[in-house]
Amino acid sequence: MNKVDLRLYFIYGSAQGDAGTSLNVIRQALAGGITMFQLREKGAGALEGRSLLDFASSVKSLTSEYGVPFIVNDDVDLAMEVEADGIHIGQDDMKPADLPRWFDRKIIGLSVGSREELVLSDLSNVDYIGTGPVFPTRSKDDAGAAIGTAGLRQMREDIGRMPMVAIGGITHANYKACLESGADGIAVISSISGADDVTRAAREFLK
């Protein structure tokens, strides 16, 4: 599967609320037009085991209803178990080339934050890269220093036409700068999940 539509990539984990609240947030974001969804189950309160599997299955059903690709962060077994549409891996996770063959027909995303990381990355079976943090973020403790739109622009030059989504600290005030700096789209946690009106927050990013 190669249909990546990175325009508005919403990332979320149930640690932000209970499973019921979380499903509602995801439903509202889907109604607002998000084009990709990533389940990123991290931090205090993250679901595990059976409850994670149940939650992920519910999210999968929901995203399927909207025809939006469902990507799982890091968790290879979970992705396979719920038949996700793809996986997103970081530099410290399993290498893309070592993923089970099952992923050959799936979407594979890789975080690449700098030129140094790019040089060390094998992109041969990677469908898109996530680049950032573009701006300072409170959603990832170890996100590292912000690369700014200049960093995005540099990455675009280095990767050629490889699909690239910008991530980190993206708001309604700065997303256009990301698109103007060569990103195909934006990946967002807090500016959507923390909004009073989640649907509207998502919709506003698509203008």
Ligand code: TZP
């Ligand atoms: N990777 C780099 S920054 C980041 C991740 C997962 C967090 C993005 O969250 P927010 O709230 O949109 O800044």
Ligand code: MG
């Ligand atoms: Mg990771």
